[in-house]
Amino acid sequence: MMLAIDILLYAAxxxxxxxxxxxxxxxxxxxxxxxxxxxxxxxxxxxxxxxxLQQGLKSESFKALFITLVLLMMNTVVTHATAxxxxxxxxxxxxxxxxxxxxxxxxxxxxxMRRAAEPAR
Amino acid sequence: MTAWMIGSTALLIALIPCxxxxxxxxxxKRLVGLEMTGILCTLELMLLTIAFxxxxxxxxxxxxxxLSFGAxxxxxxxxxxxx
Numbered sequence: 001m002m003l004a005i006d007i008l009l010y011a012a013x014x015x016x017x018x019x020x021x022x023x024x025x026x027x028x029x030x031x032x033x034x035x036x037x038x039x040x041x042x043x044x045x046x047x048x049x050x051x052x053l054q055q056g057l058k059s060e061s062f063k064a065l066f067i068t069l070v071l072l073m074m075n076t077v078v079t080h081a082t083a084x085x086x087x088x089x090x091x092x093x094x095x096x097x098x099x100x101x102x103x104x105x106x107x108x109x110x111x112x113m114r115r116a117a118e119p120a121r
Numbered sequence: 122m123t124a125w126m127i128g129s130t131a132l133l134i135a136l137i138p139c140x141x142x143x144x145x146x147x148x149x150k151r152l153v154g155l156e157m158t159g160i161l162c163t164l165e166l167m168l169l170t171i172a173f174x175x176x177x178x179x180x181x182x183x184x185x186x187x188l189s190f191g192a193x194x195x196x197x198x199x200x201x202x203x204x
Contacts, residue, residue: 013132036160039157067167082152089200
C-alpha cells in the first residue's frame, strides 16, 4: 500500500515539474497555456488517489476530491477565457467585440495551405 | 521524512519557472504564469496538509482552488480591456 502511495505521489510531482519546466520553454502564451492542464488534471487526480489510499474514506479525502473537480472544471473555463482575452488584445487595433460577438479565430494550417495553393490574382 | 514531505518539497521547485515567467516575461505570459502558480500552490497545500497531518488545513487548499479561478477570470477580463 505504501509503495502505491509513493508511486502516485512521485508521479504527480514529476508531471507538475515537467509541465512547469516545459511551460518555460514554449514560444508564446498560447502554447504555454497547454501546460496548465496536466497539473490540474493528472497531478490532482494522482494526489487525490494517494490521499484516499492513505487516509481512507475521511473528510479530507472528499475535500481533495472536491478540489480535483474544481481544478478540472475551472481550469478549462479559465484557459478559454484567458485565450479569448489574449486574442481580443491582439486584435484591439482593428476590431472590438460587440456584445455576444464571437472572437475571430486564427486560420488553421489547412486554411493557410489552401491559401498558399491558390493561384495569385 | 515521509514521501508526502519529499513530494511537497519537490513540488516547490515547480514554482521557480512560474516565478521566472512572472518576473521577466510579457504581460500575457505573466498571466499564464500566475494561473499555473495557483494550480501548483493548491496541490502544494494538499500535500502539506497530509504531510503535517493537519487535516483541517485542507480547507485552505479548497479556498485557494476556488479563489485562483476568480483571480484568473478577473485578470483575463481586464487584460482584454487594454490593461
